[in-house]
Amino acid sequence: MNNMSLSEVVHQLMHSYKKQLHDGIENEGILLPVNHIRTLKCIERVPECTARTVAQRMNQDKAQTTRVLNDLTQSGFIQKTENPNDGRSQFLVLTKTGKQLLTKINRVEKQAAAQLTKDLSPKEVEAFVRIATVMIESVRVPAAS
Amino acid sequence: MNNMSLSEVVHQLMHSYKKQLHDGIENEGILLPVNHIRTLKCIERVPECTARTVAQRMNQDKAQTTRVLNDLTQSGFIQKTENPNDGRSQFLVLTKTGKQLLTKINRVEKQAAAQLTKDLSPKEVEAFVRIATVMIESVRVPAAS
DNA sequence: GCCTTTTGGTTGACTTTGTCAACCAATTTC
């Protein structure tokens, strides 16, 4: 039996998943990197989403977040609108095009996840997500309040 | 509760783990990217290891594998020796320096893994690795025999 | 209220990881 270490399975799972998702997305004629997709989904899910929100939720460097957001803005998938409470900040809003794209993305991601979990029970998948979340939380630096 | 999707936990776990490992390695005064470390560990574990073996075991593009191996060779951690059975191929051998480095790396990686799994039981960790392996296998393209 | 500190976001420059194509020599296949 191929007995991979924890670190090795995390690497390979990441790679497998990204490839699966990427293949699915290409089949759908979408040319967006995986990270852009994660960002769109974050914006979809979080009310009054800002760049800071995305960076935090995605555990990502703010410089990187800004760049992805700029790409998505230029592609017409999102818009930045003024935050009335903070002049430095902008709310991120999905455009019509962005929403349409996300419909496709959500379908593709469901397929990718289904492919990955086809040999697993729902309980096992749930356990996996729960355990992974515990690991993530165990090393997360708490955001300043 | 923060209910992350499968894809999101995989991303964030990957990121958390790499950062943990990277921090530990930096503390040890080792300046090697995580991928180099994975490669060294692969060479340590597999008898008669070749570039092809590494690429396959790590689910990685052979061009990328070659580059990492060249870096490690130049840094004096491994050596390429002739494969008597195949003129195209070389066996990869850890040098003394490479072995010493791996001793440190194995310690750091153990610490990183311990940190990540500190709130989990051994059973949960084992379940995680098993479930992850099933997912990886579900999308792996079988290597030509 | 003014000065200092912190924060949200941006840009530059760079590293790391990953991918695809084209190539060459060695091996395998038929």
Next chain:
DNA sequence: GAAATTGGTTGACAAAGTCAACCAAAAGGC
């Protein structure tokens, strides 16, 4: 023995990530 395949290499590029420096807005402290 010629054709196909394979192991490995190099070039060129994209994607993901990091660090530093910067600016304007907000918060904090006196």
